[in-house]
Amino acid sequence: EVQLVESGGGLVQPGGSLRLSCAASGFTFSTTGMKWVRQAPGKGLEWVSGISSGGATTYYADSVKGRFTISRDNAGKTVYLQMTRLKNEDTAIYYCATGTLGRTVSTTTQGTQVTVSS
Secondary structure (H helix, E strand, O other): OOEEEEEOOEEEOOOOOEEEEEEEEOOOHHHOOEEEEEEOOOOOEEEEEEEOOOOOOEEEOOOOOOOEEEEEEOOOOEEEEEEOOOOHHHOEEEEEEEOOOOOOOOOOOOOEEEEEOO
16 A cells, blocks of 8 residues: 655745655655645645656756755655745645656645745
8 A cells, every 4th residue: 555654844934944755655666756746725736846766857846946856765765855945825735646747646645734924
């Protein structure tokens, strides 16, 4: 069974930084592309970033390009999202999911809340 557990969210002021983590189990992590997807209050799911299985190729939505960095540790079966220069509009629940692109996420993943506010 695929299990993904996100952590690292919290309350941060505009311009601040956070690092999200996603611990994976139940599948062959090292051969699976991964992504982050978010859902802002009252809005639909938005794809944020993706990374290839080996970590060599990364993808970003225009809204976060230059501010967010996705990375992974295949030995530790963890994917990360380093978020800098956070904006109010980055406020959302952040989910990690298998796959590199697209907005689909597992129905069982809980996500981690990121709130950007002064």
